[in-house]
Amino acid sequence: MKLLGATAVEDKLQDGVPQTIEQLAKADIKIWVLTGDKQETAENIGYSCNMLREEMKDIFIVSANTAEGVKEELQRKMCPEAAEEPSVIKSRAGLFWLKKTKTVQDEKVDGDYGLIINGHSLAVALEKNLRLELLRTACMCQTVICCRVTPLQKAQVVQLVKKYKQAVTLAIGDGANDVSMIKAAHIGVGISGQEGMQAVLSSDFSFAQFRYLQRLLLVHGRWSYIRMCKFLGYFFYKNFTFTLVQFWYSFFCGFSAQTVYDEWFITCYNLVYTALPVLGLSLFDQDVNDRWSLQHPQLYCPGQKNQYFNKKAFASCVMHSCYSSLILFFIPWAAMRDTVRDDGKDIANYQSFALLTQTCLLIVVFTQLCLDTYYWSAVNHFFVWGSIAAYFAITFTMYSNGMFYIFTSTFPFVGTARNSLNQPNVWLTIFLSSLLCILPVVAFRFILIQLRPTINDKVRKHLRQTLKPSGLLSPAPRRLLRRRSTRSGYAFSHSQGYGELITSQNFLMKRPLKRASLFPQTDSPIFQNQPQHYRTITEESEESPSP
Known part of the structure; x- marks a missing residue:
């Protein structure tokens, strides 16, 4: 036969894939490649990206294709120093620690290793007696590539990591063979590429380019996690402080049903006064802008270790609330116990004490919110200052003499705001209570930044140092020139192919043809340049009698 042409399917990496994988690796994100390509193709893809x-x-x-061979290669050939059985830590998790978990302990090795395993070996390694060894060895390697795997094996690998590493998994694919893997992971991402929409329809997130994953994780994902942790911490703080003040007051009211606050303040505390400021914090706050987040992928690492909100952070929030509630109750109580007005009348009464306590509470929680906010926008300013103004406007409106004639039984604190807030010692008590609540927090954070700065503190310091006197950011530092890779972005196999076998005559089957009359004469001009083997079959077929 004469070769007239060749056709192939283009399997080229998308733009920005190597840079995205490099950035995600700097963020301490483990990337495993699960592909159905051949080993040579998968290896070339690994070098290209x-x-x-x-x-x-x-x-x-x-x-290897046997259990003994796979175990031998996993234990001794790859990591001889880790030939013992993997250590499994048993613990409990979930609500009230009712869920039993098993975690394979991480082991460190000197240097960066890469692991390439094919589908036959992976099928053996995923068995019950070898899967922990596979997971232990794969986690010690910097790069893991599973080639020639089936869609079911992709899902099994993801489930193995979910079960024994207690890590959040993200699966990204673009074809129908990635659907099982996308569904097995905690987060599924589908790429709407050239292989249909099956992966997109089965995923949680969808986009057109793999490089968009970098901004999704390092910018928006990190911002969302920080905002959520701040929201939870501040929400617990303001409500614990609000409740514990009532707890201390119960010792002075004989544990009766009397509240330390006005009933309308209790209704409006979470509904009106503190609703919008915490909403602005959880929607717009950002510690570092998007450009610096992409330039410093290490900012993603604290979120992986649950440093922003964990049991220790929750305990610290409870202790902070207890301290603030003690200050907010006993300082106003001690200040108003033997205090008189300018005209000599006694100011120590229940209504004045309640107004002073709730005013101190709101100012403290708003100041704490301002300390937790890194990024101030017009919306945040409007929410904070608007909530403070709304509190005083509602207080003076409900506690005025005009409301007394309209709703006598609804607003019992008539005239309290006018008679209490015009005294200098009341405002001095508010300032003293706020200062005692906020000053230890500022001092503790200052000492902590000086002694044990986090990666966020270092990046923010570097960001402030790059500010020009005009307040504009200096140009971004230039990237270092990288050594140009000699490998292409195409997924070609560099090993010897089957061209020689195809052009040889060894694989052709010699069998008699049923009707020799179907073939033209071999002396025709079109047969002069054909292989000798083809002519021999034709001549033998013409001589053989028909059945």
């Missing part, structure tokens, strides 16, 4: 690098200490390939 910077997962496999020339400076790696070694790249190991697991290709």
Whole structure:
């Protein structure tokens, strides 16, 4: 046969894939490649997208087909120093620690390793007696590539990581063979590419380019996590402080049903006064802008370790609330106990004490919110100052003499605001209570930043140092020139193909043809340049008798 042409399917990496994988690797995100391509193709893809690098200490390939061979390669060939059985830590999690969990302990090795395992070896390694060994060895490697795997094996690998690493998994794919993997992961991302919409319809998020994953995780995902943690911490703080003040008051009212606050203040506290400021915090706050978030992927690491909100942070929030509630109750109580007005009348009464306590509470929680806010916008200013103005406007309106003639039984604190807030000692008590609540927090944060700064503190300090006197940001630092890779972005196999086998005559089957009359004469001009084997079959077929 004469070769007239060749056709192929273009399988080229999208734009920005190597840079995205490099950034995610700096953020301590483990990336595993689960593909159905051949081993040579998967290896070339690993080099093209910077997962496999020339400076790696070694790249190991697991290709055994038996359980003994796979175990031998996983234990001794790859990591001889870790030939013992993997250590499994049993613990409890979930609500009231009712869920039993098993976690494979991480082990560190010297240098960066890469692991490439094919589908046959993976099928053996995913068995019950070898899956922990596979997970332990794969986690010690910097890069893991599973090639020639089936859609079911992709889902099994994701489930293995979910069960024994207690980590949040994200699966991203663009074809129908990735649907099972996307559904098995905690978060599924589908790419609307050239292979249909099955992955997109089965995913939680969808976009057109793989490089968009970088901004989704390092910018919006990190911002969302920080905002949620701040929202939870502040929400617990303001409500614990609000409730514990009532708890201390119960010792002085004989544990009766009397409240330390006005009943209308209790109704409006979470509904009107503190609703919008915490909403603005949870929607617009950002510690670092998007450009610096992409330039410093290490900012993503604290979120992986649950440093922003955990049991320790919750306990710290409870202790902070207890301290604030003690100050907010006993300082006003001690200040108004033997205090008189300018005209010599006694100011110590229940209504004045309640108004003073709730005013101190609101000022303290708003000041704490301002300390927790890193990014101030017009919306945040409007919510904070508008809520403070709304409190005083509602207080003076409900406690005025005009409301007494309209709703006598509804607003019992008539004239309290006018008679209490015009005294200098009341405002001095508010200032003293707020100062005692906020000053320790500021001092503690200042000392903590000086002694144990986090990655966020270091980046914000560097950001402030790059500010010009005019207040504009200096140009972004130039990236270092990278060594140009000699590998292409196409998923070609660099090993020897089957061209020689195809052009040879070894694989052709010699069998008699049923009707020789269907073939033209071999002396025709079109047969002069054909292979000798084809002519021999034709001549033998013409000589053989028909059945």
